[in-house]
Amino acid sequence: MAELQRPTLCCCRKVLTVPSKSCEGGRALGQCRLVDIASASNFHSFKLRHFHLDLHLNFALKRMTGWQVLELVPIQPGVQTLVLDTHPSLHIHSIDCKVPGAAGSPDIFLSLTYRVDPFTDYGSSLNISLPATVIRPHRALQITIRYTTTDGPAIWWLDAELTCGQTRPLVFTQGHSVCNRSFFPCFDTPAVKSTYSAAVRVPEGVTVLMSASRSAYSKSDRVFQFSMEFPVPAYLVALVAGDLQHADIGPRSRVWAEPCILPCAVSKLGGSVERWLAVAEGLFGPYVWGRYDIVFLPPSFPIVAMENPCLTFIISSILESREFLLIDVIHEIAHGWFGNAVTNATWEEMWLSEGLATYAQRRITTEAYGEAFTCLETVFRLDALHRQMRLLGDNSPVSKLQAKFEPGVNPSSLMNLFTYEKGFCFVSYLSQLCGDIKRFDSFLRAYIEKFKFSSVVAQDLLDFFLGFFPELKESCVSQREGLEFERWLNECGPPLFEPDLSAGEVLTGPVQRLCDLWGSPDTPEAPDTAAIATFDLSSWSTFQTVLFLDRLLDRSPLPHEVMSQLSQCYSTLLDGMNAEVRIRWLQIVVRNSFYPDLPCVRSFLLKHTSRMYTVPLYEDLCGGVMKCFAVEVFYQTQARLHPNLRRTLQQILFQTSGGATSASSTALPALPCTAAPVLPTDGPPPVLAPPILAPPTTSPPPAPTDPPPNGTIALRDVNVSA
Ligand SMILES: [Zn+2]
16 A cells, blocks of 8 residues: 555665665665664664663562663764663663773763653653764774663563462563563664673562573672573563572473472473474574573463573463463474574564464474374464454455554554464465475574574565575566565465365364354254264363364354353363363353353453453453443452553453553554453553552443444454464
8 A cells, every 4th residue: 555655665674775776676785774663773873782781679669770781883974872762661860981992092981961752652762962072983882871660561560469479579571572672771673683691689589580591699699690692682681580499391491480380380391391492403403592491470471471582481371271381382492493593673574583483383393293283273373363354354454464564553563363373374385385394494494594693574584595495486487476475475364375284184173073063153953962962072182172162252142042052061061171261161151141151250250360361351241241240350359460451451341442452553453452462562651550449339330231242342362472
């Protein structure tokens, strides 16, 4: 569309230094440079060699105070300003500069002036004036920024009551996509990578972990020291501090968790992680990060998992769903190659990380657990993709692999199933083009070897692909159009190709047959209960059960008779299963307004306090006729919810219209509430925790007399990891 064209952008998503001359399909280094519309910084003007954080964590005040040292080299002549990304929740005290003296002369120390300007609703720009007299291209300088940061989008302070053990407070950070500018001033773009180090001072009894390759602890000073010796983008710098203990589960892996959940975590993962790493190394080459550790976080963690290098962050709620835990950890392991070693250079091409990681995850599960299991999991996710497609329509711009942001769009709003699953289908298409899955593995190995520790655009991947398979390059009329790369990248709508999943038939077949027995809107006759009784759900895998429930959910509302029979057959059985199964069954209960099973909804919401297990149910409750019930349960549980989640649920419960978590000022339509993992960047950052609301002295607000149709607001989260 015309309004989405940006004539200054080259076909390879880099801005042209020579306007009107494109790369003509090739990456012409030096001719074009990358634009990251989500960053206010002037990262092109500097080489960031390294940065160091020195922080003191104050749990009582929920503050991090300290300083950051950036080691920079100006690489352009005439640079007079250093512009960094920052956030209104980050308060700067002072900025100094040290320039090493030339040829024996003493170092120069200067205090710098600075100004903070508005940028978007997810950040500000920090403009630091550099002294023209001492700044020279290629002459290194050190900038020291003293600052305090509180509870911006990246930083999640949990009171003791919100932790699993409920004995000590905990804090974690979550940088993806553009949150870390509230953690430390930075070039907050995935295009820039650097090494970093940190010293973190905490009260006694608190353990600090970071996404770093080396760590040390000085007990006398209560200082944790970290060093990340491999270059990473700002969003992959992560910290967690609390009552954390560890157990080794392999030669290079340990599990970290609060003491009360550590034994469970170890029992679920012991022995498996090293096996998965070994399979991944066999496919994609050496694991470059040294350690692969995992830290389990309390239910307040806002997404399922995050691929922080050396230290995956994962929500403890997933522990009860063994197959989802397995998939999520393998997905994060896959990011060790795809996303972390080789990173998408802008957030507009997030599929380069997520699509490739999803493909790699499925190559690992195919090797470790067989094709049938992998196909079942893929069918389940592609079902979800098509569900999103039905809700958004074929022309939704979020269905493009190469999204185009308008200024102000929060990249987190682009985190959706297309990024993962349409990206996966494109990678599968490339694999099919080359004709041999093992040859494609070799290509991916070579791709990692060539681009590791750098950031790429799609053109880099595709050029390398055509270079690796020259026969494909020759066989098509033009590099892009002949192989339909352009359509894949820039067209809305469903994937142009989906892989053959017939190897999963042995597992998906029974699911579909049972669904058919329960009837469809076209077959109004009563279900054949005798035939239905021959299916034993208790012997099914979790993915079979959730696929069955998702397909029933797609058909809801069901005839009341059918719903009654479903409840009779399955309610007790499903209520004893894991949370991924239960939430789907309870959504069926809610969307069908089936009151006899409402106590199960209440007990589920009383138990689960994570975003992924509450938001979808509350949305369904409020989208139907059960809003009073939802309000009542909310009043019972709100004190145990993280303030950010409490705020989201208050919006769902008490807003009369509109999505609860949609990003503001987006050119792309924000997805309905839970289509994407709901990141803390949605909306302005919290300044004060929302108050715990007193229940009304009279009855709760009446249910809307004309509830919106379910489909408009109830797009389910399908357990998308970051
Ligand atoms: Zn991912």
